[in-house]
Amino acid sequence: RKExxxxxxPFNVPEGATVAFNCTYSNSAxxxxxxxxxDCRKEPKLLMSVYSxxxxxxxxxxxxxxxxQYISLLxxxxxxxxxxxxxxxxxxDRGSTLGRLYFGRGTQLTVxx
Amino acid sequence: xxxxxxxxxxKIIEKRQSVAFWCNPISGHATxxxxxxxxxxxxxxxxxxxxxxxxxxxxxxxxxxxxxxLKGVDSTLKIQPAKLEDSAVYLCASSLEPPPSLSYEQYFxxxxxxxxx
Numbered sequence: 001r002k003e004x005x006x007x008x009x010p011f012n013v014p015e016g017a018t019v020a021f022n023c024t025y026s027n028s029a030x031x032x033x034x035x036x037x038x039d040c041r042k043e044p045k046l047l048m049s050v051y052s053x054x055x056x057x058x059x060x061x062x063x064x065x066x067x068x069q070y071i072s073l074l075x076x077x078x079x080x081x082x083x084x085x086x087x088x089x090x091x092x093d094r095g096s097t098l099g100r101l102y103f104g105r106g107t108q109l110t111v112x113x
Numbered sequence: 114x115x116x117x118x119x120x121x122x123x124k125i126i127e128k129r130q131s132v133a134f135w136c137n138p139i140s141g142h143a144t145x146x147x148x149x150x151x152x153x154x155x156x157x158x159x160x161x162x163x164x165x166x167x168x169x170x171x172x173x174x175x176x177x178x179x180x181x182x183l184k185g186v187d188s189t190l191k192i193q194p195a196k197l198e199d200s201a202v203y204l205c206a207s208s209l210e211p212p213p214s215l216s217y218e219q220y221f222x223x224x225x226x227x228x229x230x
Binding site for chain 1: 153154155158161169204217218224
């Protein structure tokens, strides 16, 4: 079983729509959670960290459910510029050694006019 | 602030040839990572350095891949000999602090797109 599982999509939505991505992780010892964005043929960039209490950044809302080992990202009022691949990322603390990031395969989003 | 620099941006080689990639992290970043991203997949960590020491190379195919970070700054990743399945984008990333620091963030370079024929 992979450490991080994501629905690869693609998700095709019109401008102004609300879209949600889900992600599950396998290791309950995971400590930190992130969403990265990757544009076509570009490098990944941090979109937002995911906190236990949930957090919001403008049109983006991230939620964490530790009991179900589940992370979500909600995008409201989608813009054309939101078209990208969204990577769910989990940090697994390996005790005294440094943590390692595990990336999901990404969910592809296309917003059309 | 200058980002993570990588070169070359593209490389095409034949199988069994050798190839090397170079990475210059953001100034002051102690932690450096090399990832392999195969088309349609997320990045997979190959090796992680803390300054010039290796802290994780468990997923590095050591029979053909090697990496070094001399003087704790620049890093090179080498493949010798290359196989068809090595075709991928090789991403270098750096961070000021290693995870699980609360202020942790990885900054990625533009990557090197390798095609093995």
